Amino acid sequence: MPDIDGSEQRVIRTIEEVGRRARGSHLDGIADERTIEDRFAADLGAATAHAGVPVHSRAAQLAARATAPLLDQQRRYNEAVLDALHQLDHRARWQDERIRLLELEVDELRARLGP
Amino acid sequence: MRVAFLKPDHGGVGGFERLADRCRARLAERGVDVTLVGFDARSRVDRLHGIRIDDGTRDWHDEYFLYLAATQRLDRLDLSAFDVVVTSQPPSYLAQHPRIVALTYHQARVFYDLADEFAAAGFVRPAVHAAAIEQVRALDRSRIGRVHTWLTGSDEVGARLRRWWDVDGSTPFRAVPETAPVPDLGGYDPGGPALCVSRHEWPKRTELVAQAAAVDDGRWELVGGGSRLAWVRHLLERWSADPSTATTDGPDETWRNRGAWLLAEGDRPSGTGPSEHLGGRVRLHGEVDDAARDEAYRRAGVVVAPALREDYGLTVLEAFAHGRPVIVCDDGGGLVELAEGTGAAIVVAPTPGAIADAVAALRDDPARARELAAAALEHAHRTAGEDDLAPLLDAVRSAGG
Numbered sequence: 001m002p003d004i005d006g007s008e009q010r011v012i013r014t015i016e017e018v019g020r021r022a023r024g025s026h027l028d029g030i031a032d033e034r035t036i037e038d039r040f041a042a043d044l045g046a047a048t049a050h051a052g053v054p055v056h057s058r059a060a061q062l063a064a065r066a067t068a069p070l071l072d073q074q075r076r077y078n079e080a081v082l083d084a085l086h087q088l089d090h091r092a093r094w095q096d097e098r099i100r101l102l103e104l105e106v107d108e109l110r111a112r113l114g115p
Numbered sequence: 116m117r118v119a120f121l122k123p124d125h126g127g128v129g130g131f132e133r134l135a136d137r138c139r140a141r142l143a144e145r146g147v148d149v150t151l152v153g154f155d156a157r158s159r160v161d162r163l164h165g166i167r168i169d170d171g172t173r174d175w176h177d178e179y180f181l182y183l184a185a186t187q188r189l190d191r192l193d194l195s196a197f198d199v200v201v202t203s204q205p206p207s208y209l210a211q212h213p214r215i216v217a218l219t220y221h222q223a224r225v226f227y228d229l230a231d232e233f234a235a236a237g238f239v240r241p242a243v244h245a246a247a248i249e250q251v252r253a254l255d256r257s258r259i260g261r262v263h264t265w266l267t268g269s270d271e272v273g274a275r276l277r278r279w280w281d282v283d284g285s286t287p288f289r290a291v292p293e294t295a296p297v298p299d300l301g302g303y304d305p306g307g308p309a310l311c312v313s314r315h316e317w318p319k320r321t322e323l324v325a326q327a328a329a330v331d332d333g334r335w336e337l338v339g340g341g342s343r344l345a346w347v348r349h350l351l352e353r354w355s356a357d358p359s360t361a362t363t364d365g366p367d368e369t370w371r372n373r374g375a376w377l378l379a380e381g382d383r384p385s386g387t388g389p390s391e392h393l394g395g396r397v398r399l400h401g402e403v404d405d406a407a408r409d410e411a412y413r414r415a416g417v418v419v420a421p422a423l424r425e426d427y428g429l430t431v432l433e434a435f436a437h438g439r440p441v442i443v444c445d446d447g448g449g450l451v452e453l454a455e456g457t458g459a460a461i462v463v464a465p466t467p468g469a470i471a472d473a474v475a476a477l478r479d480d481p482a483r484a485r486e487l488a489a490a491a492l493e494h495a496h497r498t499a500g501e502d503d504l505a506p507l508l509d510a511v512r513s514a515g516g
Contacts, residue, residue: 011176012242016250022164
């Protein structure tokens with residue numbers, strides 16, 4: 001284990017930055033190797049699965065495509081998913097808890113980023 | 116219904132794979148399709164979330180960077196085809212899925228209940244560890260809200276979830292050992308070797324058993340492999356060469372370290388060496404197959420389980436299944452839970468002297484040792500018929516709707 005004090009501060013900064021990005025990847029999809037579109041379709045697929053719509057079914061793909069225009073690089077990932085969920089027919093919504101968590105995450109993100 | 120059992124791959128096949136096999140068979144009887152999904156949790160990466168992690172950086176806190184690398188791989192899994200995901204070791208319960216049943220034996224312990232011990236043992240500098248702890252806890256906190264049901268392997272684990280994550284209402288899940296109880300005590304010899312069956316890892320504290328053996332005059336056996344096997348052998352060689360050091364070496368110094376205490380900077384204990392020590396009284400078997408392990412249980416007069424704050428304690432249950440009394444340490448966590456109240460175990464302070472005294476007391480009082488052995492076997496028979504998988508099956512059904 002190295003013990004150089006200057007290096008220690010550099011490592012601490014790296015630990016903090018990697019950790020921050022790890023949490024950010026969950027919120028924003030920054031580090032996910034799948035494309036944003038893939039993730040979005042997967043999330044929407046999962047969202048419709050709860051209502052009995054198989055993830056890879058035509059119905060789920062249609063749901064994903066129908067909401068795809070919401071994907072805008074200027075928008076936050078979770079905001080897009082959240083909007084899409086709200087626009088889906090209520091029968092195709094996954095569950096309220098998921099929406100509540102997404103809303104919380106978006107709020108936290110906004111608070112962190114400031115106005 | 117399609118169920119995934121999600122398992123971080125640390126190398127080797129362990130208890131969770133065997134448990135998954137049992138669950139798979141039981142769920143298959145009910146028409147449920149179970150798939151074991153693994154993800155790499157042991158390979159190091161040179162880049163995390165766009166940041167380069169060179170060897171020099173990684174060495175400062177290997178566990179932290181491994182944890183984040185495993186989480187990153189976890190995030191790449193597409194679990195959308197599964198109705199329910201059953202998770203296991205960290206960080207699998209951070210998976211992105213709406214219906215998670217978390218079969219929990221421990222959190223990433225060096226960032227939680229073993230955080231202080233980890234730094235005290237010299238594995239990481241305190242300031243670096245503090246930064247890593249803060250990040251891991253924040254990451255975990257941001258995700259654990261997705262878990263539908265927490266199944267906990269012991270009260271010890273349930274208490275940790277409450278303490279660190281405010282998780283109330285976890286469901287007990289107590290796996291039974293795969294070893295069926297023997298029909299009777301057969302040729303039980305209370306004067307048989309004191310046996311420790313454990314991997315040699317920090318903080319399993321097999322060093323305490325080795326030192327207890329060194330200050331005792333009876334026969335002892337240690338069964339199990341692990342990254343600290345060479346270190347335990349090194350200690351036994353030290354105490355064989357100069358038995359007086361076994362009484363003067365501080366017990367905390369022998370296990371609360373990185374496996375290089377008293378060695379010169381950069382030195383490591385030899386990876387090879389004899390299996391017999393202290394005049395042949397002590398045998399260090401290393402890794403053995405199940406048959407050899409069971410034979411060791413049959414020879415044993417008593418079984419010692421010295422681990423610190425263990426999550427559960429299958430060793431105790433295996434010893435009971437063989438009708439052998441058990442000695443555990445009072446800070447043994449799940450081990451104490453399993454041992455206390457059975458009439459088959461002795462709880463001692465976590466010192467070599469206390470362990471050696473308890474072993475000697477049983478050896479010198481065969482009648483009492485037989486009482487404990489009989490209670491151990493009775494306990495094993497009483498619990499053998501329990502349906503240990505029922506809470507898991509119920510949780511999967513509930514999560515799957």
